Amino acid sequence: MLIAVPAETQTHEKRVAATPETVGKLVAAGCTVVVEREAGHAARFPDAAYEKAGARLVDGFRACCADADLVLKVRAPSTVELKDIKSGTAVAALLSPFTNPLLKDYADAGLACFCMEMIPRISRAQSMDVLSSQANIAGYKAVLLAMEHYGRFMPMLMTAAGTVQPAKVLILGAGVAGLQAIATARRMGATVEVFDVRAAAKEQVQSLGARFVEVASDQDAEDSGGYAKEMDDDYKRRQSELVAEHVAKSDIIITTALIPGKPAPVLISEEMVKSMKPGSVIVDLAVEMGGNCPLSEMDQVVEKYGVMLVGVGNIPSLMATDASQLYARNMLNFIQPMLDAESGRLNIDMEDEVVAAALICRDGEFLKPQLLGAEVK
Template sequence: MRIAVLKERAAGEHRVAATPETVKKFSALGGVLAVEAGAGEGAGVSDEAYREAGAEVGPAEAVVRDADIVLGVQAPDPAALATARKGALVAAGFDPFGNRARVDAYAAAGFEALAMEFMPRITRAQSMDVLSSQSNLAGYKAVIAAANAYGRAFPMMMTAAGTITAARVFVMGVGVAGLQAIATAKRLGAQVSATDVRSATKEQIQSLGAKPVFVEEVAGIEGEGSGGYATEMSEEYQKAQAELVSSHIAKQDIVITTALIPGRAAPRLVTDGQIATMKPGSVIFDLAVAHGGNVEGSAPDEVVERHGVKIIGYSNTAAHLAADASALFARNLYNFLSAFWDAEQGRPVLDEEIGDAVRLTRGGQVVSERLKG
């Protein structure tokens, strides 16, 4: 079973889909790992480290030739896989809703595309969930980047010259990224508050020592919502939430927004009018900027200043922590494929529950139910 790992081609993508650790683990299953020269440079992994772990290292065309499985952070152009085996598995991030043309191209090329971002949010798939592992790091990085742009201290400091008050941090959206953002801001000594449309997150916010800020007079989502994600709310709730946020955001120094709805543009959480109420020198980090943005006026990989407030956000936040992000992503991929590894056949044989959830293409067709209709 030949497993190929190519260097990522997307702009700003420094992660890699395999590490020396996972090379050794796949080799122990009987896999032959082939890694493109330079694939790990952005994540601090040398070609020699891959060789020492037992991988072949060479040019892309040699790595892909006769590959049975291709691993990627972002799915490569299917044209680059022309010499892989017919029906080869490609496990990577596909952005299926945002890049449907690539999915269709994989179907036409005859590959079996497995979208890691479609991993179901079930207990036995937790160790395979790339969205959670990468969002965790993104939530951390958002706070660190915001703290750097803020230019003031986060914790309260009592000195002989006087007291410096703690920064006020408001986290909007309490999924994996939001929870890590809360925890990171608390560790830095900030006074933290957070909000979400899902009522179950109130206890999670409190457990991290932060203050929950919730609409009380209009019902939100009970429980966790579909697959752990929020969904679009009623107009009544959106209006009530906007009023609540407007009164709260004016007092904040840092705002971190994290809200995403799968398959749709990111919901607008912060308007220009609300930004205008914030103190000059405040900072907003929009973690959803690559999906349309939660914040009016935000732009990927740019610092936008409005009303004296800095608005920042990365198009690929996890890639700013490439070494750790690669280590986690690579483990997710290994955990996924090894869980279904059939020793007799020498390859993974996916079950229906997880296999059907992540499979986009097979036998020349787009087979994902989420992409039909």
């Protein structure tokens, strides 16, 4: 079985889908692994390390993927890349299922595409959960980005010249990224408040030493997959009033709120930004889906009304080495159960709920018509 690991071509993408560690395990399992030269360079994995692990190095995407049985990527194949992947090839990547206009093209090209974002949140699949592994990194790095642009101390300092009060950090969303941001901000000595629509998040937030801010409601704000779901207008109104009150008192805000398949909910309005103290910082982790603040700008750091808005997209790529190691292990854990030692092929078992959830197309058929916005005939 020939597995290809090409270099990523999307702007600002420094991660790689396989590391020398995971390549070595795939080779030990009987696979042939081809890696495009310098695929791991930006993530600090040299070509020599891949060769030592048993990979064969080639030049260019076409040479890497043209004969592959399985292509491992971080980002979804582009239109140009799609031309160099033969029909029948399996592809595993972050396919951006709710925003990628090429999904149907993958099916038309005869590919078997695994969407890593759609791996279900069940116990057996925790080691394959790329969203969680990458969100962990984003939550940590968001605090560091906030510190970079915040011109004051984070912890309380008692000096001969007087006492410096700790920074007040507000985190909107207590998912994986939010929880890591809480832990990191607390380690830096900040006081932390957290808002999340899911009441179930309260215990986790408090266990990390933060104060939970909640809107009283009888609604269930969590869907079956463990994600936050959209709430009714009355809840949104009360939420906005409560958030506005805490925004005005905050020095740093980190927003992480996302609803799968929908634009990011607006949590911080322009009026709220105006209410913040000069020198305050907002790090908008939802900027790639429109942002939790409408003033955030994609891949930009801008100042509005004296507030710094950090809208850096693809934050995990800023920590490409660790992000790649975790992503590659997620990928390996997903792929290994499908490796058939006898046939040397990929055994795609549609009775496996993890495989069935992640596979979006196969043999020219698109299996998740809801992602296209209309039923596929």
